[in-house]
Amino acid sequence: MKKENTEIHLRSGGWCCKFPWRSAIGDPEHFHDFWQIDLCEKGEARLKTGDSSFHLRAGDLVIISPGLKHRFIYPVNQEFRCWSFKFDSTASVSPQIVPVCDDETRKERLVIVDTVGRMCHGFFPENILKRHIDFAISEVFSFAPILESLLSGIVKKWFWERSEEPVREKLTDMINEYVYQRGGEAVSVQEVAEKLGYSAGHLRILVQQSTGRSTKYLIDQARIKIAKDLLLYSDMRVNEVSALMGFADVKYFSRFFRKYTGVVPRDYIRSKRML
Numbered sequence: 001m002k003k004e005n006t007e008i009h010l011r012s013g014g015w016c017c018k019f020p021w022r023s024a025i026g027d028p029e030h031f032h033d034f035w036q037i038d039l040c041e042k043g044e045a046r047l048k049t050g051d052s053s054f055h056l057r058a059g060d061l062v063i064i065s066p067g068l069k070h071r072f073i074y075p076v077n078q079e080f081r082c083w084s085f086k087f088d089s090t091a092s093v094s095p096q097i098v099p100v101c102d103d104e105t106r107k108e109r110l111v112i113v114d115t116v117g118r119m120c121h122g123f124f125p126e127n128i129l130k131r132h133i134d135f136a137i138s139e140v141f142s143f144a145p146i147l148e149s150l151l152s153g154i155v156k157k158w159f160w161e162r163s164e165e166p167v168r169e170k171l172t173d174m175i176n177e178y179v180y181q182r183g184g185e186a187v188s189v190q191e192v193a194e195k196l197g198y199s200a201g202h203l204r205i206l207v208q209q210s211t212g213r214s215t216k217y218l219i220d221q222a223r224i225k226i227a228k229d230l231l232l233y234s235d236m237r238v239n240e241v242s243a244l245m246g247f248a249d250v251k252y253f254s255r256f257f258r259k260y261t262g263v264v265p266r267d268y269i270r271s272k273r274m275l
Contacts, residue, residue, distance in 0.1 A: 029070065041081040060106075061113070068097050119150075176218075179226070
């Protein structure tokens, strides 16, 4: 199925408004057989899936495909509002989630959330909008084709363009290449994500789903590979390799190296030269 021909069909739409509570509240972990898209209008919430956690604010949105376990947690003493839609799609995709919570396109997304809100305020049954606790759902959409068209555009822009399987399979190579380009110096997950065209949160999800590891772990593994090559195949001393790779001192470099190899750099060199 070509993604550009993908259609969506609304099942229901909801209005979520959590009034301030004295303690954090949250949904139990769950998954469903339909797609879901949430558009945050006010306040903050935390989204968890597996070991990953994402901080959502006004203007953020999250798209969840069928079959992915997840839960939302709402903070203490804070009102939270969002619009949520459940829909079916002609596309087939492995369980995954795309949170869009970067600042780069937040202004654009705030306009979209406002537009969706105005539509829903005009067409949702009045009793839905008067409910301000937990979650209210409407299955009556006199304006479904208009909303489906808008949501299709959102899903295409922020799901399909960020969730391509061929790209995901090459993530490790792409991360390694960027670390090599930087000479093995420390780089943040945010830097790598920007280089690859993702938000940091989305990159974490893709890496976790495709490798079972964290993005930080892949970065560190690439740095260790560079360190090993320099120690074995160059004339540089341990302190020179440490400085080249941007470590503050050789002791920190040794601790970093030992964490992933089990030995300090000098013992690593000695063991390899004995083979």
